[in-house]
Amino acid sequence: MKKSTLDKYLIIGISLGLIIIICEKKFPNIILPFIFLGIIRKELKYKKQLILPTRKTYLEIITVLLSVIILIFITYFYAKTWLHYVIGGLGVFMFISTRIKEGISSKGFISTYKYKELILWNEIEKVIVISSNDIKIKVSGGFMQQTFNFKKSDYDKVITILKENLPIKAQLQTIFK
DSSP states (O other), X not given: OOHHHHHHHHHHHHHHHHHHHHSSOHHHHHHHHHXXXXXXXXXXXXXXXXXXXXXXXXXXXXXXXXXXXXXXXXXXXXXXXXXXXXXXXXXXXXXXXXXXXXXXESSEEEOSOSSOSEEEGGGEEEEEEEESSSEEEEEEEXXXXXXXXXXXXXXXXXXXXXXXXXXXXXXXXXXXX
């Protein structure tokens, strides 16, 4: 699944959650904050494990900002009780926390893809490091290939982490552009 497809599903999921909130049913109003807090806690736990976070592109930053503005707009205009505002705020925070967790940890690569959030070092078969204006790392194995972007200044740190943690059978290829 491509990153843009995941973003669409994430926005649809959050929108559906907000639609449920807007309905006058009491159960979703009570349970949703706890679900959102659980997800936020898990995402922040991943963020805390990062050794080296990825570099966010301008497109990613603009997309997140626009999505947050839309979520705030929906919450502001459709919320009817203080609990709706709390849920809307938690929804915004949850959306942001899912976007900032990507990078390298001691266990492997942490991704924003929901089907494979943590790629363990022993699951990686091939890594391609492309060095140009920034560093692009393509990771592949028994999962769909994923790409991570890092700052150019982090090149030595990235290579050191990869050499220390990649299994012997994994291929490491470096391309300079």
